Amino acid sequence: MHDLNRSLDLTELPLDELVACHECDLLMLKPRLSAGERAECPRCGFELFSDRPHMLGRSLALVIAALLLYVPANFLPILHLRLLGQTTQDTVWSAVAALYDSDLQGIAVVVFLCSMGIPLLKLLCQLAVLLSIRWDIGRAYGLLLYRAYHHLREWGMLEVYLMGVLVSIVKLVSLADLALGVGLACFIGLLLVQLWLEVIMSPHQIWEALSRGRSHASH
Incomplete structure (x- = not known):
């Protein structure tokens, strides 16, 4: 230190x-x-x-893991709800679709952006930035994408959505039979991987690597 x-x-x-x-x-x-x-x-x-050792390789591994978890986290069932003889399976996508079908299009768009759209854009920006450093290509675009990533950070609210799911589970457990789905495990895994990525992907090292590439290109 x-x-x-x-x-x-x-x-x-x-x-x-x-x-x-x-x-x-x-x-x-x-x-x-x-x-x-x-x-x-x-x-x-x-x-x-x-200065975190092996930052680039570890960050790439975490980004790829997060992208692999993204699809099951959003499209596999989070909850299996059995009420009055009927069973329903709820996913993140089905919640967005239900809001849209209930004439709550504005809320549906916000939920989609904060829980699905922006988190995916963040991961794709991180992947493109890391690959531009690893392959030493397009670092000027990497700088633009990394700036865009920082503007998107505050809009990806997976932890808020997770808290909403947990509150719903607590309220519904006394009214119906609930079973947790694979989607919930993948969603929690996605959130943890993204938090770990925030720690590993050192902004100082990323900016330094992208700036070096830009300075070399200018010469």
Whole structure:
């Protein structure tokens, strides 16, 4: 862990050698990290960035795992509900379709975007960015896609949808016979993989790799 608390003459340093803390705005010299090291702000302790070993390979593996989980998580049954002799199977997609058929098209569109559309776009952006770094092609497009990914991050709300499912289970368990489906396990797995990906896919390393590719292309 690096201590960045140094006295700097900022007028003599180029901007690309400086970094500002996202929490307290302290301006300091950008450290050079070795594998496994992380840099913290000396004023507030916020983690500025870290250098995670094997970040690219591990991130690619997690993105592919998330994409493989995406289809069963959204299209396999989450719940099997038996009420008054009738059995229904509910999936994420069937919930969107039910809202649309109930003249709640606006809510259906929001649920679709937040639970299915935007999470898929995020994964595809991450995959394209990682492949552009791995294959050293199209890094300028990788920069655009990574910026788009950061704008999409706040709109993918899988955890909110999961909380809604869990609340529904608690309320329905006393009214009907419930059985959890494979889709729920895949949905939870997808959420956990995406959270793990957020930790592994270091923004600092991604920006550095994409910027190096752009600088080489300009020469």
